[in-house]
Amino acid sequence: MGFQKPFRVSDSPRCLAIEAVTGRAGALNEYLVVYRAGAGRRGRRVRSVRELRYDIERLRAWAWYLAASSRRPWWWRLVTHLGGLFGRRRREANGRRRDPRRSMQRLSSFSVIDRAYAALQEDFQGRLLTLALPQTEPERSAACRAHLTDKVDTLRGLRGALVADAGRAAVVCVLLAGVLRLRGWLGLDVGLAPGEQS
């Protein structure tokens, strides 16, 4: 799946994580717009719209949580505490599972976030492959390759950390997605302001 943003240098793993999650949410939102406009078969379309909307909500929630982690406001500490409390015993599996209440397949929160990290990681790996082609200037390519390899390694580390913290991530996503939905109903901003990323 394509990525929204053009190549940008992120300063820290946190920024890279936010870039991955917001980029993925943007890409899923584009699929959502296309499905909403009537592309695809009707039954599949309705299901896809619901699945996409739910995945985007959780990605925005996780991006919000990551963005606030530098300031650590009271609500962030509360959510982190609750995440640790209720997420400890929670087993998050990779892939889809059936939601009996809504008769649809859902990705676990862990999978949604992991796929976002994986998408950005593969985007960087795609760039590495392009650099390996003969027409690329060698001097430029060596510096870029080192830079991109560094980003790929950082994202691999983030994915590893997510595996260890999957239960907390799931609780955080559920809690903050609810808050974001509420903010949406009240007409408040639910996006991630650009300034919040740094």
Place this chain on the structure above:
Amino acid sequence: MNAGTEPETLPAVFSLADLKQRFHGDEQEAMETARRWLRSGQVRQVAPPRPVFIRVSGAEPPDQALICLALRRTFPSLVIIGGSALWRQGISRDRDALLDCAVTETVGRCPLPDVRLHPRPAAWLEAVSRAGGLSGELHGVPMLSAEMAVADAAAFADVWVPDRDALDWRRLSATRSAAAEQALAPLRPGVR
């Protein structure tokens, strides 16, 4: 080289994630294999540097369904625009030479034959969709409605549309044309 590492063992359009899965998550092996296939010309990146690939079989160009699938997997915002949308909806008598598509992101080059990608602003797809400007699809790729295709071509002036005489104007609604123009007005280049 074992049979499992030939491009033919994968779908005609595949991503780096598919390749990693083939190697049971071994990223190094997947990257090395992709690099080898790219260098030998057995596969191409659909839109470098995106990690989506299309298999190439000799000099034969891939068929349109395959090209559409490859582009759809690469660009979520892909929409057929301009004369390509008009001809496929029977509004134009002149056939397009290239498949003109819009994507709401910056694109480098697209090495696929007979395709041209046109960048659009981030809010374009949302604006088009809100104005009801998508109508029908080609191999799963949504198309602009005839009115929106004309309005988009006028607003961005970067896509081929047939001469006025080659269009069936009776089939274009004046109301929908006005709505399409209004929806795109804030996105025109140079408008803030």
